[in-house]
Amino acid sequence: MTKFKVQLRQRNIPKSDLISDIKKVANELSKNSLTSQEYSQKGRYGVNTYLRRFKSWNTALEEAGLIVINRQNIPEVELFQNIAKVWTKIGRQPFGRDMEKTNGNSNVSLGTYENRFGTWNNALLAFAKYIETGKLSDESTSQPIEPTPGKRTSRKINWRLRAQVLIAHSCICQMCGISPAKDPDVILHVDHIKPWSKGGETEINNLQALCEKCNVGKSDMYEEN
Numbered sequence: 724m725t726k727f728k729v730q731l732r733q734r735n736i737p738k739s740d741l742i743s744d745i746k747k748v749a750n751e752l753s754k755n756s757l758t759s760q761e762y763s764q765k766g767r768y769g770v771n772t773y774l775r776r777f778k779s780w781n782t783a784l785e786e787a788g789l790i791v792i793n794r795q796n797i798p799e800v801e802l803f804q805n806i807a808k809v810w811t812k813i814g815r816q817p818f819g820r821d822m823e824k825t826n827g828n829s830n831v832s833l834g835t836y837e838n839r840f841g842t843w844n845n846a847l848l849a850f851a852k853y854i855e856t857g858k859l860s861d862e863s864t865s866q867p868i869e870p871t872p873g874k875r876t877s878r879k880i881n882w883r884l885r886a887q888v889l890i891a892h893s894c895i896c897q898m899c900g901i902s903p904a905k906d907p908d909v910i911l912h913v914d915h916i917k918p919w920s921k922g923g924e925t926e927i928n929n930l931q932a933l934c935e936k937c938n939v940g941k942s943d944m945y946e947e948n
C-alpha cells in the first residue's frame with residue numbers, strides 16, 4: 724500500500740494566521756524584529772504570501788507589533804527626484820505601474836511610495852507640492868527657487884527646476900513638438916532661452932524644453948549671432 728499525499732495550494736490564509744506565525748517565529752528566536760530571510764527559514768508560509776497580502780514585509784511586521792527596522796530609509800527628496808526622473812523619461816505623469824522597478828525606469832519600488840505616502844496618488848500630490856514650493860511633507864518652510872535680487876543665478880539647472888520646466892511644458896520639445904511620450908528615444912533637455920553666458924538667468928521664464936536635435940541646432944544659431 725502506498726501513501727498518496729497531495730499538497731493543496733493554500734489560498735486566502737487569514738491575515739490573523741499570517742500575523743501569528745510571524746509572532747511565533749520571532750518568539751522562537753527571542754527577537755523583537757524579524758527579517759524576511761529569518762522568517763523564510765522557520766516560518767510556515769512563504770514570504771511572497773506576506774508581500775502579496777500586506778504589500779510589504781514591514782507592514783506585516785507592524786501589524787504583528789514587531790519593530791520595523793527600515794534599513795532603506797530613503798530621504799523624501801530622493802523619492803521625489805526619482806518621480807521626476809521617471810516622469811520626464813516617459814514624458815507623462817507616471818501611473819503606479821510605471822514605478823515598478825521591472826520597467827527599468829524607476830529606482831524605487833511602488834511599494835516604497837505606498838508605504839511612505841499611503842497611496843501612489845498621495846505620493847504624486849506630495850511630489851507636486853515639492854516641485855512647486857520646495858516644501859517636503861514635514862516641512863513648513865520653503866526653499867525659494869527664485870534667485871535673490873541683484874545676484875546672478877547659478878548656471879546649473881537643478882533637478883527640481885528642470886522638472887518644473889519639463890512638466891510645465893508637458894514634456895514636449897518647444898521647437899518641434901516631439902515628446903518621449905510618443906517616441907521613447909527622445910531625450911529632452913532644459914535649456915536657457917537667452918544663454919547664461921550672455922546674461923540669461925537660470926529661472927523658469929528663461930528656460931525651455933528642447934529635444935536633443937533642436938538643442939544642438941539652437942546652440943549653432945547662437946554662435947552665428
Ligand SMILES: [Zn+2]
Pocket residue numbers: 896897898899900901933934935936937938
Ligand atoms: Zn525638438
